[in-house]
Amino acid sequence: MLFNKAATININMLVQDLKKIEVELTTRCNARCPGCARTLKGETNPDVELADITLENYKKILHSREYIEDKEIFYCGVLGDPIVNKDFKEICEYTLSMDPKVLIISTNGGLRSKEYWSQLGTISKNNPKLDMRFCVDGYKDTNHLYRVGVNWDRLVENMTAYSQAGGKGQWVYNPFDHNIDDIEKSKQLSTKLGFKFTLRYSMKQEDTHKVVNKKTKKIENKISLTNTKYQHPELKKKTTTKQETKNLIIKEETKNLNIKCKLIHEGEIYLGANHQIWPCCYLYDNNWYKRDDMVEKFSKYDPNWNDSLKHDIQDILDHEWFSQILKDSWDENHSMFLSRCQKSCSHFGKKQHTFAEI
Ligand SMILES: C[S@@+](CC[C@H](N)C(=O)[O-])C[C@H]1O[C@@H](n2cnc3c(N)ncnc32)[C@H](O)[C@@H]1O
Numbered sequence: 001m002l003f004n005k006a007a008t009i010n011i012n013m014l015v016q017d018l019k020k021i022e023v024e025l026t027t028r029c030n031a032r033c034p035g036c037a038r039t040l041k042g043e044t045n046p047d048v049e050l051a052d053i054t055l056e057n058y059k060k061i062l063h064s065r066e067y068i069e070d071k072e073i074f075y076c077g078v079l080g081d082p083i084v085n086k087d088f089k090e091i092c093e094y095t096l097s098m099d100p101k102v103l104i105i106s107t108n109g110g111l112r113s114k115e116y117w118s119q120l121g122t123i124s125k126n127n128p129k130l131d132m133r134f135c136v137d138g139y140k141d142t143n144h145l146y147r148v149g150v151n152w153d154r155l156v157e158n159m160t161a162y163s164q165a166g167g168k169g170q171w172v173y174n175p176f177d178h179n180i181d182d183i184e185k186s187k188q189l190s191t192k193l194g195f196k197f198t199l200r201y202s203m204k205q206e207d208t209h210k211v212v213n214k215k216t217k218k219i220e221n222k223i224s225l226t227n228t229k230y231q232h233p234e235l236k237k238k239t240t241t242k243q244e245t246k247n248l249i250i251k252e253e254t255k256n257l258n259i260k261c262k263l264i265h266e267g268e269i270y271l272g273a274n275h276q277i278w279p280c281c282y283l284y285d286n287n288w289y290k291r292d293d294m295v296e297k298f299s300k301y302d303p304n305w306n307d308s309l310k311h312d313i314q315d316i317l318d319h320e321w322f323s324q325i326l327k328d329s330w331d332e333n334h335s336m337f338l339s340r341c342q343k344s345c346s347h348f349g350k351k352q353h354t355f356a357e358i
């Protein structure tokens with residue numbers, strides 16, 4: 001393992017050696033969670049370009065068995081909910097036919113009919129590698145406060161149909177101050193449905209999410225987590241103000257890199273709905289927000305340099321940025337330096353999110 005900036009070897013990652021591929025099947029969503037990049041003032045952020053990976057293109061990109069076999073395939077993403085993709089079921093079936101290690105899907109669970117969810121449950125029953133993660137942040141009276149637009153009755157109907165058809169699933173719960181009292185009830189329902197129940201701890205828990213009414217544009221609610229019992233371990237340590245802590249973290253990070261990179265150390269890649277390949281959701285997100293002057297820094301390359309419809313994933317991994325520059329750019333004096341790598345992955349990745357089964 002390489003955990004410092006002194007190493008100068010090339011990283012020639014082979015697609016068949018990758019351990020995990022995260023795929024953003026779409027940038028569309030039925031919900032408007034206030035902490036999501038796609039939500040702005042209660043509406044879809046106008047900067048979100050609506051895009052989907054069609055079954056046809058998915059098959060072109062992940063074209064052969066060795067691109068899927070034995071890997072964790074994870075349908076999540078930054079800007080959308082995978083279930084919205086119109087080819088979702090067929091894409092799952094194609095992927096399962098290539099024998100992945102596991103096919104994990106992250107969804108708010110609020111879209112589509114109980115018949116559709118029953119079909120997904122049957123697919124999972126016949127191939128338990130399909131593992132659905134329902135991201136439900138509360139119970140009847142609280143889930144919609146963060147998962148804005150998700151109808152509780154419909155969600156429970158969908159989860160029940162999936163479970164009754166024999167589907168394998170998990171309930172992932174983001175704790176906030178307003179839903180802590182519902183954890184126990186939610187866990188009971190999760191157990192009844194035959195799902196594992198996990199809490200997610202993330203650095204996003206330091207943010208306050210403003211829920212804005214779409215019509216009036218007024219702030220209706222503010223969502224945050226101050227209860228330290230449910231916070232990410234790195235946030236629990238904080239004793240100073242948010243800005244002071246940020247400055248301290250940046251100072252510490254530049255002194256001590258110890259980066260744990262999802263690509264280089266964990267063998268992961270990220271495929272966006274725009275067909276671009278990035279090492280991780282962090283840089284896809286960073287690029288989307290145009291942070292770290294990414295647009296300028298990458299302008300020296302062909303605009304399609306990481307487009308997996310134009311280039312095979314292997315050729316993208318062989319590109320100089322993936323094979324050499326990324327690792328070298330962790331040095332803040334490098335011309336391609338991206339502070340996001342330090343912010344999200346320094347200190348052996350201890351700020352990356354974690355899950356705990358309770
Ligand atoms: C943008 S979502 C895409 C997948 C899907 N739409 C969903 O919500 O599960 C990516 C991940 O971020 C998680 N997420 C959303 N809001 C969050 C928050 N405030 N803190 C931590 N994770 C969050 C979601 O649960 C999901 O696992």
Ligand code: SF4
Pocket residue numbers: 029030031032033036037038039078079080081107108147
């Ligand atoms: S369900 Fe997922 S993609 Fe949709 S708004 Fe919420 S976090 Fe974003």
Ligand code: SF4
Pocket residue numbers: 259260261262263264279280282283326340341342344345
């Ligand atoms: S942010 Fe940088 S260091 Fe972290 S996983 Fe992505 S590419 Fe690797």
